[in-house]
Every structure is written in structure tokens, then in C-alpha cells.
Amino acid sequence: xxxxxxxxxxxxxxxxxxxxxxxxxxxxxxxxxxxxxxxxxxxxxxxxxxxxxxxxxxxxxxxxxxxxxxxxxxxxxxxxxxxxxxxxxxxxxxxxxxxxxxxxxxxxxxxxxxxxxxxxxxxxxxxxxxxxxxxxxxxxxxxxxxxxxxxxxxxxxxxxxxxxxxxxxxxxxxxxxxxxxxxxxxxxxxxxxxxxxxxxxxxxxxxxxxxxxxxxxxxxxxxxxxxxxxxxxxxxxxxxxxxxxxxxxxxxxxxxxxxxxxxxxxxxxxxxxxxxxxxxxxxxxxxxxxxxxxxxxxxxxxxxx
Numbered sequence: 001x002x003x004x005x006x007x008x009x010x011x012x013x014x015x016x017x018x019x020x021x022x023x024x025x026x027x028x029x030x031x032x033x034x035x036x037x038x039x040x041x042x043x044x045x046x047x048x049x050x051x052x053x054x055x056x057x058x059x060x061x062x063x064x065x066x067x068x069x070x071x072x073x074x075x076x077x078x079x080x081x082x083x084x085x086x087x088x089x090x091x092x093x094x095x096x097x098x099x100x101x102x103x104x105x106x107x108x109x110x111x112x113x114x115x116x117x118x119x120x121x122x123x124x125x126x127x128x129x130x131x132x133x134x135x136x137x138x139x140x141x142x143x144x145x146x147x148x149x150x151x152x153x154x155x156x157x158x159x160x161x162x163x164x165x166x167x168x169x170x171x172x173x174x175x176x177x178x179x180x181x182x183x184x185x186x187x188x189x190x191x192x193x194x195x196x197x198x199x200x201x202x203x204x205x206x207x208x209x210x211x212x213x214x215x216x217x218x219x220x221x222x223x224x225x226x227x228x229x230x231x232x233x234x235x236x237x238x239x240x241x242x243x244x245x246x247x248x249x250x251x252x253x254x255x256x257x258x259x260x261x262x263x264x265x266x267x268x269x270x271x272x273x274x275x276x277x278x279x280x281x282x283x284x285x286x287x288x289x290x291x292x293x294x295x296x297x298x299x300x301x302x303x304x305x
Contacts, residue, residue: 005247005273008256008271008273009247009273009274009275010272010273010274010275010292010295012274012275012288012291013287013291015287016286016287016288016291017275017276017288019286019287019288020275020276020277020281020286020287020288020289021276023284023285023286024248024276024278032091032208032209032210033093033094033209033210034209035209036124036209036213038209039093039094039124039209039213042094043094046094046095046099049096049098049099049101050101050102051101052101052102052105054076055101056071056072056073056101056104056105056117057071057072057073057074058070058071058072059072061137061138061141063137063138063140063141064133064136064137064140065137066133066134066137068118068119068120068134068137068138069097069119070097070116070117070118070119070138071097071098071101071104071116071117071119072114072115072116072117073104073105073107073108073114073115073116073117074108074114075108075109075111075112075113075114076109077112078112079150079151079152080108080112080113080114080150080151080152081111081112081113081152081154081304082111082113082114082152082154082155082156082184082303082304083113083114083115083116083142083146083150083152083154083155083156084107084108084111084113084114084115084116084155084156084157084158084300085116085118085135085138085139085142085155085156085157085158085167086100086104086107086115086116086117086118086157086158086159086163087117087118087120087135087157087158087159087163087164087166087167087170088100088117088118088159088160088163089159089160089161089162089163089164089189089280090122090161090162090163091161091162091208091210091213091214092122092123092128092131092162092210092213092214093122093123093124093210093213093214094122096119097117097118097119098119100117101117103293104117107297107300110297110301111297111300111301111304113300113304114150114152116138116142118134118135118138119134120132120134120135120166121134123210123213123214124212124213124214124216127213127214127215127216127217128214128215128217128218128227128228129227131162131166131214132166132169132170132173132227135166135167135169135170136170136173136174139157139170139174139183140174140177140179142155143155143174143179143182153182154184154303154304155182155183155184156183156184156185156186156187156300156303156304157170157171157183157185157186157187158186158187158188158189158296158300159188159189159191160189160190160280160282160283161189161190161191161192161279161280162192162210163189164188164189164190164191164192165191165192165193165230167186167188167191168186168188168191168193168230168233168238168241169226169227169228169230169233171183171186171238171239172226172227172230172233172234172235172238173227175236175237175238180237180238180239181237181239183239184239184240184303184304185239185240185241185242185299185300185303186238186239186240186241186242187241187242187244187296187299187300188241188242188243188244189243189244189245189282189296190244190245190246190249190251190255190279190280190281191230191243191251191254191255191258192205192251192254193229193230193231193251193254193255193257193258194224194229194231194232194254195211195214195215195223195228195229196220196223196224196228196229196232197220197223198224199231199253199254199257200253200254201250201251201252201253201254201255202229202254204250204251205250205251215228230258231254231257231258231261234265235261235262235265235267236265236266236267237265237266237267238262238265238267239267240267240268240269240270240303241262241267241268241269241270242269242270242272242296242299243255243258243259243262243269243270243271243272244272244274244282244292244295244296245271245272245273245274246273246274246275246276246277246278246279246281247273247274247275247276247277248276248277248278249277249278249279249281250278250279251279252273255271256271259271270299272292272295274288274292275288276288277289277292282296
């Protein structure tokens with residue numbers, strides 16, 4: 001079988017592609033912290049989260065033996081028609097749920113849904129499995145109580161980069177508990193699917209400090225655990241998934257592979273590759289990123305339909 005990558009690329013206006021290329025040509029390439037000292041410095045320099053109106057509710061979920069802070073967004077104009085569980089990115093060692101407030105407030109209004117954002121514990125202070133433990137705890141609480149709390153049992157999940165990794169790891173855990181079917185869909189943006197340095201993309205990021213921070217205590221041969229590297233999981237019995245990635249993403253190959261594995265396992269999967277876009281592109285101020293986010297919103301809205 002032969003196919004061209006161009007056949008997988010999302011159809012977006014040519015002017016958006018040209019503007020995105022101009023944006024990235026003028027933007028200095030970044031890199032992540034190389035050690036804990038640089039991580040602390042990057043955290044200290046991170047701008048404070050932008051406030052939103054109305055602000056989210058701040059609560060703590062007590063479940064599965066952990067206490068997890070969450071931020072809850074409710075739509076205006078009536079009860080929500082679904083609940084979206086959002087897991088932020090940041091390499092497992094940066095950012096917070098609050099840094100996604102602007103996106104999640106807009107998402108709540110666009111979907112007319114509740115959005116529950118998880119402040120999972122960060123590495124290296126709290127390495128794996130703290131983050132997936134926290135995400136699973138909140139997901140289980142939603143499975144048990146979403147209808148009583150929000151008036152709807154319709155659930156979706158999503159995240160970007162490390163958040164996408166955690167979202168899929170959470171779904172695998174829920175599948176093993178027999179409740180993954182309670183989620184109607186998963187929107188996964190440019191996930192980090194292999195932390196074992198065995199895949200093409202995994203080898204490209206093998207020396208990144210975030211891997212040492214998150215799973216440095218795990219022997220190399222154990223980093224193919226599905227909870228760490230979901231690419232190696234049994235992916236059967238999962239909800240429909242939308243995978244979004246840029247054509248210039250260092251993790252492109254592994255996202256193509258993940259889409260293939262999800263499909264081969266019998267799941268409903270859609271892959272959207274956006275041209276001229278690197279890792280993290282949906283967080284950048286381009287019209288192309290806005291188009292991609294609108295597409296994700298529409299896909300999630302259909303899951304609530």
C-alpha cells in the first residue's frame with residue numbers, strides 16, 4: 001500500500017498556511033528546560049494565568065485515595081448538554097489547569113457543556129504514576145456523579161501533548177475497569193505516545209529532560225508500559241478519537257502510528273494533519289490554529305449531539 005502524506009492533510013485556506021509559515025519563520029525555535037534548575041526558572045518566568053469571566057469554580061475531588069484540584073466551567077444560558085474532561089499539556093512538569101482558563105471558558109460556551117480541568121501533580125516532584133492517578137480519579141468521579149452534578153452523563157475527554165498522553169492512558173485504565181464506554185469521544189492533540197525511545201519520534205525526544213523528570217525512576221525496559229507509553233497499549237474497546245497534529249511536528253510519525261493502531265484495534269478514529277504546523281501549534285496566535293480549534297470544537301459537539 002502506498003499513500004502520500006498530502007492525502008492526510010486537513011483542507012485549510014491557502015492564506016492561512018502562508019500566514020502560518022510567515023509566523024514560524026519569524027519565531028525563534030524554543031526548547032524545553034534541560035535540567036531542574038532551568039525548569040524552576042521557566043516556571044518562575046511563566047506569566048500568570050489570564051482571568052476569565054465568569055471565573056471557574058475551584059473544587060477538590062476526593063477519589064481513589066487522592067485529592068485532586070479541579071477547575072469547573074459552566075456554560076451560560078442553561079444546563080450543560082455534556083461534560084468535557086480537560087488535561088493540560090506542559091511535558092508533565094510545567095503549566096497548570098489555570099493556564100487553560102481562556103481556552104476552557106471558550107470551549108464551555110462553544111459546546112454549551114461543562115468543562116472540568118484537572119490540576120494533576122507535576123514531575124519531578126511527583127513523577128509517574130502521580131499524574132495518571134489524578135486524572136483517573138477525576139474521570140471515575142465524573143463517571144459516577146456527572147449526571148447528579150451536571151444533569152448529564154454525556155462525557156468526553158481531551159488534552160494536548162502530555163495532556164493527550166494522559167487522556168489516552170486514562171481511557172485505557174477506564175477500559176480495564178469496564179467504564180471507558182461512558183466517554184463518547186477523545187480529542188487528542190499531538191500526543192507524546194512513546195517515552196521509551198523505541199519509535200522514530202521517541203528516539204528524537206529521548207534526551208529531553210521532561211522524560212527524565214517524569215519517568216527517570218523507571219528502568220528503560222519498563223517504559224513501554226501502556227500507562228507511560230500508550231502506543232504499546234491494547235487499544236481495543238476505546239471511544240471514538242480525533243487525533244490532531246501538525247505536519248512539522250517532531251512527533252508526527254508516532255501520531256500517524258497511533259492513528260493506525262487505534263483503527264486496527266477496531267476503534268472509530270479520525271486523523272487531521274495541519275500543514276506548516278509544529279508541535280503545540282493550536283496554542284499559537286495564528287488563523288490556522290483557530291481553524292483547527294474550531295474543528296475540534298465541532299467534533300466534540302457532535303459527540304454530545
